[in-house]
Amino acid sequence: MGHMASTELAPLTPDKMVSGSTTHEQSILQLADFDEVVRLYRPRIFRFLMSSLSDRDVAESLTQDCFLKAYNARHQFRGESSLSTWLTRIALNLVRDHLRSRRIRFWQKTRETALDLVDISDWIPDTGVSPETSCLQQEKVKEVWRAVEELSRQQRTVFLLRFVEEMELAEIAETTGMNTSTVKSHLYRALRVVRDRVGGEK
């Protein structure tokens, strides 16, 4: 399970499967020690929720909700999917519910703890590059973040699962309940928006 919160720039090849090394039996056994599950998967679930909702406090609350739901439903987990897929699916449902309720409570003040562009671009580890390069890197991160904010909810989910969580297309399909061609379609459109923003290649 050495897939958690890797900060190295992983190549975007599809063989970087997070759950590939875990068998179903291992997942079920792992679920028995729930504290360990929380310790292992909390950063990943928090990261997905934070990037989906752009709000640290909401992401923390929903991470708690996600693990509570998982704990309550742990006997229903049959190991048909990996534990990370199962937890991400719960998190995704929580995102949907939260966005729906936020639309209803539109008058409520939100986003006070929202992750702004400065926050996110400041979090590139210092790798000893020159200040100019560091500035350029921060600008690139901001551009990607702006592009992600422009995406539709489904495009954003697929993009984040693919390029932040490094999930396979099939696993994204399983997590989101879409078929693979729909996932491809959303990913294609999301990439187009990001390419246009970043000003890269066609």
Place this chain on the structure above:
Amino acid sequence: MSKMMDQMDQEIRDVSEPSLEPTGETAASIGLFRIAMHSIAERETARPVPSDWLIPARQRQRRAQRRVVLAWACAAALCVAVVPRATHHPHDVSHNGATAPPTAVAQTEESYTALLEQVDNEVSAPVPDSLAPLTELDSWNSNSSNLSTEKKNVIQ
């Protein structure tokens, strides 16, 4: 517009998975974005999970459950209040004159008028002699007394 979308869908069907991978500048930017997201998440979740970490989630869950129960209770109370009125409405009308419609009130007034007229007619109808009013009896008494005095006078 739909033609464009169809064309785009066809393009997507035609593209192979590797073409869904960014390259060059885009790949580098997305990579930096991923690094930043991972760093923030690592920092935010670096503290060990306290034992009461899930308590707020439990409280939220209980509140949500209470809200659902309350909503169902309100709905049930509303049904109890509204449904019997709706089902018993015609029955109440037949027994309650105050809530009768205007046409029914008019019909009742007409029937009262007809009844009063009927009573008037019957009261004012000529009565047989045997049922003549008692006022005539006084006159008859006075007549008869006059006659008896005349008879007495004649005898005397």
